[in-house]
Amino acid sequence: SQTIHQWPATLVQPVGSPLSLECTVEGTSNPNLYWYRQAAGRGLQLLFYSVGIGQISSEVPQNLSASRPQDRQFILSSKKLLLSDSGFYLCAWSVGGFDQPQHFGDGTRLSIL
């Protein structure tokens, strides 16, 4: 069966510091991969999605970037974090078309000080 791993679970970073969050999927090939952010008490905001290695689509312009160096690995990065980057970051995967359900990792809770 498919599993998704996301780490770290919790992260506290100072303003202006870099960020790297990693997500890996097991048990499937060529998944669609997604990064979402959920601010406290808010809905899910799609940040990036990828349909294949090196293919990244950005939904929201900001100081974050994403990369997909391997088929089942998705990385979210920032060179300089802002206070507004605080939130719950979720990685998700799906297979097939975009009409298929997405499945989420456990998430990373990021606090910026």
Next chain:
Amino acid sequence: QKEVEQNSGPLSVPEGAIASLNCTYSDRGSQSFFWYRQYSGKSPELIMSIYSNGDKEDGRFTAQLNKASQYVSLLIRDSQPSDSATYLCAVEDYGQNFVFGPGTRLSVLP
């Protein structure tokens, strides 16, 4: 701007009652619809997918879809305190992506 709307709640129901959660969407071309449950501090987990008009049942959960009226609902029968969570509606956006609603917070009172 594609929109998915849900009543934010909280929706409070007594234990054993039927909880009814509603979702409306703006994109008439949407074909795929999903309900997720999110416990506080946790990630969303898929409850059901529905693609055709009508009802789809899975255990205590029933999803209802009416494309003409652009709404999808989730019924939870015999509600339990463990069903207390935020329920997210997601709608496929022309085969591009999901659009998530803001979620409805459900509280089942023992």
